Amino acid sequence: MSIILDIKDIEVSIDEHPILQHITLPITEHAITAVIGPSGCGKSTLLATLNGSLQAPKKVTNGQIIYDGLSVDSMDPQMLRRQIGLIGQQPTVFPGTIEDNMVFALNYYKELSSADRKAKAIQCLEQAGLYSEINGDMKRLASSLSGGQQQRLCIARSLTVDPRVMLFDEPCSALDIKNSLHIEALLTELKAKQTIVIVTHNLQQARRIADYTVFMNEGRVVEWGPTEQIFSDPQQELTRDYLAFGG
Numbered sequence: 621m622s623i624i625l626d627i628k629d630i631e632v633s634i635d636e637h638p639i640l641q642h643i644t645l646p647i648t649e650h651a652i653t654a655v656i657g658p659s660g661c662g663k664s665t666l667l668a669t670l671n672g673s674l675q676a677p678k679k680v681t682n683g684q685i686i687y688d689g690l691s692v693d694s695m696d697p698q699m700l701r702r703q704i705g706l707i708g709q710q711p712t713v714f715p716g717t718i719e720d721n722m723v724f725a726l727n728y729y730k731e732l733s734s735a736d737r738k739a740k741a742i743q744c745l746e747q748a749g750l751y752s753e754i755n756g757d758m759k760r761l762a763s764s765l766s767g768g769q770q771q772r773l774c775i776a777r778s779l780t781v782d783p784r785v786m787l788f789d790e791p792c793s794a795l796d797i798k799n800s801l802h803i804e805a806l807l808t809e810l811k812a813k814q815t816i817v818i819v820t821h822n823l824q825q826a827r828r829i830a831d832y833t834v835f836m837n838e839g840r841v842v843e844w845g846p847t848e849q850i851f852s853d854p855q856q857e858l859t860r861d862y863l864a865f866g867g
């Protein structure tokens with residue numbers, strides 16, 4: 621499988637103080653990569669760096685990210701975020717109906733007929749396992765969905781613009797086990813078409829769904845590799861300690 625995102629010696633700083641250092645990682649296409657590590661180690665910062673959505677005062681102070689052969693610095697930020705979507709912890713549905721949410725990005729990005737937009741919306745809702753749950757009622761208010769359904773609506777909404785990479789920042793942190801497993805199944809399905817990077821505090825979740833796992837500590841990558849290898853035979857003491865006590 622090929623490398624879709626090649627992260628080369630990335631450093632991110634606030635004022636002169638680095639919060640990410642020497643991050644070098646290949647992200648494999650059509651795979652799930654989990655990023656784990658203690659609170660404050662820089663996981664969310666890494667995700668935001670990947671799709672150019674880092675907010676001041678944080679800024680990239682060294683290194684390069686190559687997306688599909690192109691440096692992300694040279695890409696139009698909107699185009700970059702369309703191709704590499706970021707889905708946060710809390711679902712943030714827009715006011716209005718499910719349909720309003722689903723056609724929002726399509727109205728903005730694509731010159732499609734309204735019938736095409738609706739067909740795409742339905743297709744993405746089906747992919748997220750939501751269309752049958754709402755009995756096809758796209759006029760229902762998005763805010764009337766349960767937390768887990770709202771999270772899946774946010775995922776379905778981001779699918780409408782056909783991102784190639786989807787970054788998830790603890791997508792299950794506010795969900796119960798049933799909804800978490802639903803999201804896990806969805807991510808596993810999505811990797812046939814997309815590439816997934818997920819930040820999670822749930823080590824069992826990483827082990828269940830990720831092909832690759834990255835362990836970070838204090839702004840650095842301590843160790844990464846195939847998930848089974850990281851969990852069953854970690855090479856670094858810091859990783860061993862985190863897996864034993866920190867998760």
Ligand SMILES: Nc1ncnc2c1ncn2[C@@H]1O[C@H](COP(=O)(O)OP(=O)(O)OP(=O)(O)O)[C@@H](O)[C@H]1O
Pocket residue numbers: 634639657658659660661662663664665666676677678
């Ligand atoms: N806007 C900011 N101003 C100052 N420091 C910040 C800011 N945002 C993040 N940091 C610091 O940068 C470091 C990395 O933060 P980040 O949110 O990326 O960590 P994380 O691993 O995602 O944490 P968590 O697991 O708790 O969500 C932390 O030390 C954090 O305190």
